[in-house]
Amino acid sequence: MINVAVIGTGAIAPSHINAYQAFSDKCQITALCDVYSEKAEKVKGDFKLTAAIAKDYKELLNRTDIDLVSICTPPYTHAEIAVDFLNAGKHVLVEKPMASSLKECDVMNEAAERNGKTLSVVAQNRFRNSMMKLKHVLDTKLMGPIVHTQVDSFWWRGHSYYDLWWRGTWEKEGGGCTLNHAVHHIDIFQWMNGMPSEITAVTSNVAHDNAEVEDLSIAIGRYSNGSLAQITSSAVHHGEEQQLTFQGENARVSTPWKLKASKSKENGFPEEDYELEEKIQHVYDKQPDVKYEGHAGQVYDVLTAIEANKEVLIDGVQGRKTLEIIMAIYESATLGKTVKLPLNEESAFYTRESILKNAKHFYEKKNTIDNFGENTITT
The missing domain is CATH 3.40.50.720 (NAD(P)-binding Rossmann-like Domain)
Structure with a gap:
């Protein structure tokens, strides 16, 4: 026991x-x-x-x-x-x-x-049927090399969300929506697609003037083979529609599950590749459900x-990789430059002290409460 x-x-x-x-x-x-x-x-x-x-x-x-x-x-x-x-x-x-x-x-x-x-x-x-099935599909390489990835980590939080005493500060929360909301999608992204070689990003705070941290960020990841990835992290998107989309040379798959495969006509315009779609769908359907x-x-x-x-x-090495992408987003957005990966001890966002020194404060925290009377989480 x-x-x-x-x-x-x-x-x-x-x-x-x-x-x-x-x-x-x-x-x-x-x-x-x-x-x-x-x-x-x-x-x-x-x-x-x-x-x-x-x-x-x-x-x-x-x-x-x-x-x-x-x-x-x-x-x-x-x-x-x-x-x-x-x-x-x-x-x-x-x-x-x-x-x-x-x-x-x-x-x-x-x-x-x-x-x-x-x-x-x-x-x-990661322990979702849809994610395990999608990972298995990507691992088969039926889609061909991945050429573009889109990560939409869309959440919505009201103004009062950042009134809780530890939220909305670089010292206590460590960052905004990129760190504390998009972390799940960024983890799935790097687990399925690997680490990019560089990050270029911008961050903003457009709706929460009671927080130091960002409530919106957009990043572009570049891979050594030229493939690009778009990562949007948000706490201002009504509806909270979220997706990860992987575009391969031969087909596109995403979660929520969507599949489309194309092949080229003689003139270069697309026509649907039903045979490949059937193969990929078979792989997805045959992958067993996770136990829990x-x-x-x-x-x-x-x-x-x-x-x-x-x-x-998911060990500490995997956890660090996810945080490394997030810190690269912060470093790029703060310094206004493309950041090469991997990050090392020379990074302006490697230590907590250097983060507190360099991080951009969009606003200063105004309200502070110890606890909310009602504190359920919706997803």
């Missing part, structure tokens, strides 16, 4: 708790921690847990009845908490984004390797990895 502690009992914590409770034969939640102990007590009651309550996570470091921790706290706290628990011999599942800087990612990965413990970064959308979706899928992956001493699907 794997004993679990959940650090932070805010809006995302129920997703973790529900996932763990789905595998009561493998794990049990033995501790909850939150700086607002009343929140932890409410969560304990809501989920009928027998867990101990702590106000400071350090109270839990030396407890022998904890094997795995879920870190559900604001991003600027992730690195310190994760490293402390890894050094204490615990496995760690940390919410997205992995950390506030690439240096913090490197420190976390070093701690995981040195202690021989699992470090997994939440990217629950979303957070449950990732928690199952982590639990089975711990039991079998094997690798997780």
Whole structure:
């Protein structure tokens, strides 16, 4: 039986708790921690847990009845908490984004390797049937080389969203919609298409004058073979229509699932390639469904990895790659230049200190509240 502690009992914590409770034969939640102990007590009651309550996570470091921790706290706290628990011999599942800087990612990965413990970064959308099927289709190379990718991470958040005390600041949240909303789509993008060789980007804040950070960014990624990728991150798009589209030389596929294949007429104009469409659709349909979706899928992956001493699907190295693209977007937009990948210690956005020094403040945060009365997440 794997004993679990959940650090932070805010809006995302129920997703973790529900996932763990789905595998009561493998794990049990033995501790909850939150700086607002009343929140932890409410969560304990809501989920009928027998867990101990702590106000400071350090109270839990030396407890022998904890094997795995879920870190559900604001991003600027992730690195310190994760490293402390890894050094204490615990496995760690940390919410997205992995950390506030690439240096913090490197420190976390070093701690995981040195202690021989699992470090997994939440990217629950990989554990969706549609995503696994799309990844399988891309891996077959039936589409031919990818020539263009479009990532539309469209979200909408009201003005009051950034009133929460830690949101909307570079120091506490670490960035805006590019980091905290588009992180899921950017993770899927780099998992399916690999890392671009350079990024050119612009950012703006068009609707949230109570936040320092961006609420809209547009980036172009270039690959060494000339392929281009467009990445739009937004917290201002009504309807929140989201998609990832991959255009190959032979066909286009996307999620939500859409398929179109073309072949050339003698004069170069297109006609539909029904034979290729049928082959690709067959591959998509025959790919088996994942056993568990979303957070449950990732928690199952982590639990089975711990039991079998094997690798997780999304480790700290994968988590760092996603943050590297995001930091390249920020660096390019801030400095007004194309940024080459990979980023190293010379990057103006490698450390938390350099980010705070260089990041553009669109506005200064005006309102601050401790908690919202109603704090459910809609997706």
